[in-house]
Amino acid sequence: MSPIIEPGPEGGFAIGKIDQLLNLARKNSLWYLLFGTACCAIELMQTGGPRTDADRLGMVFRATPRQSDVLILAGTITYKMSSRIRMLYEQMAEPKYVIAMGSCANTGGLFQESYSVVSGGDLFLPVDVYIPGCPPRPEALLEGLMLIQQKLEREPWLKKAWSGTPNQSDPWLKPRG
Amino acid sequence: MNPDQLHKRLQEGLGIEIEWSEGPVDPFYLIPSDFWVKAGLFVRDATDLSFEFLRSLCGVDYPDEKSILVVAHLFSYQHKMPLVLKTKIDRDQPKIESLASVWPAACWHERETYDLLGVVFTGNPDLRRILLPEDWVGHPLRKDYQPPNQYHGIPTTRPVVDCDGEQL
Numbered sequence: 563m564s565p566i567i568e569p570g571p572e573g574g575f576a577i578g579k580i581d582q583l584l585n586l587a588r589k590n591s592l593w594y595l596l597f598g599t600a601c602c603a604i605e606l607m608q609t610g611g612p613r614t615d616a617d618r619l620g621m622v623f624r625a626t627p628r629q630s631d632v633l634i635l636a637g638t639i640t641y642k643m644s645s646r647i648r649m650l651y652e653q654m655a656e657p658k659y660v661i662a663m664g665s666c667a668n669t670g671g672l673f674q675e676s677y678s679v680v681s682g683g684d685l686f687l688p689v690d691v692y693i694p695g696c697p698p699r700p701e702a703l704l705e706g707l708m709l710i711q712q713k714l715e716r717e718p719w720l721k722k723a724w725s726g727t728p729n730q731s732d733p734w735l736k737p738r739g
Numbered sequence: 740m741n742p743d744q745l746h747k748r749l750q751e752g753l754g755i756e757i758e759w760s761e762g763p764v765d766p767f768y769l770i771p772s773d774f775w776v777k778a779g780l781f782v783r784d785a786t787d788l789s790f791e792f793l794r795s796l797c798g799v800d801y802p803d804e805k806s807i808l809v810v811a812h813l814f815s816y817q818h819k820m821p822l823v824l825k826t827k828i829d830r831d832q833p834k835i836e837s838l839a840s841v842w843p844a845a846c847w848h849e850r851e852t853y854d855l856l857g858v859v860f861t862g863n864p865d866l867r868r869i870l871l872p873e874d875w876v877g878h879p880l881r882k883d884y885q886p887p888n889q890y891h892g893i894p895t896t897r898p899v900v901d902c903d904g905e906q907l
């Protein structure tokens with residue numbers, strides 16, 4: 563459910579529950595961490611570029627995990643990198659979301675049997691959206707980000723924030739699919 | 740300089756017998772491991788050779804022969820010719836002197852060889868693992884390597900499932 567937004571000549575108004583208004587704000591300022599581990603990062607940069615233009619949906623890249631809402635696992639993840647990625651994830655403030663972008667971040671991809679590559683980002687992080695492709699096109703990544711928007715729109719985040727730590731058994735917190 | 744002349748030049752420069760072979764791709768020269776750094780210094784400094792560029796340094800595991808070959812690919816920009824030097828070391832006690840004092844580029848190549856094959860290069864200024872985490876156990880490019888089941892709680896294998904979620 564989204565709040566009712568009524569535009570007017572003197573500035574409009576919006577009616578909804580606090581959770582809905584809060585989510586409206588959150589949804590339109592989905593900042594992602596500018597972080598890539600392999601070639602998918604090129605498509606990640608392209609998504610922020612003028613042709614795909616994620617900015618128009620309020621998605622701006624941030625260079626620090628402390629200001630980011632979304633961690634995009636863009637590229638092959640090695641075991642050596644996995645502990646660094648986990649550190650980045652832990653530095654992000656709640657609420658936070660993870661996108662596994664491309665075959666490598668989904669399952670290890672081409673390098674699944676390798677001695678040094680993690681067979682999928684979901685083995686060490688709670689992944690919300692999986693995007694197939696090698697690499698996925700910027701349009702696909704943008705759709706993945708929009709799925710995150712749809713997901714957080716339904717989250718009663720205010721209730722969760724007041725009740726202390728997020729409840730892991732909450733159906734809204736669980737990855738879909 | 741053709742391979743035969745190069746072989747003669749190496750033998751007179753080092754004062755020892757050196758095995759060599761035409762090889763499947765490039766001719767290579769098998770240097771005794773005691774002369775490894777001496778040979779490096781010689782081919783770098785001799786003016787008619789001047790192999791000043793280390794293209795790559797790696798290792799090859801031969802479990803049947805209980806040996807590891809350390810291979811150095813060199814190139815001379817001055818004389819526009821390549822050179823391949825190899826040396827054989829014991830597989831159970833893989834230890835050899837570092838070439839990092841001859842070509843600084845050898846440092847990271849030796850770290851990789853140490854990481855993946857477990858060859859210890861004495862005299863390397865910074866002999867740590869380079870590709871794998873520092874607390875990794877084993878050397879993955881050894882033919883008898885068994886990968887661990889998990890690393891810091893991350894499973895190293897992923898179950899293969901079909902589109903209905905059934906495990907194959």
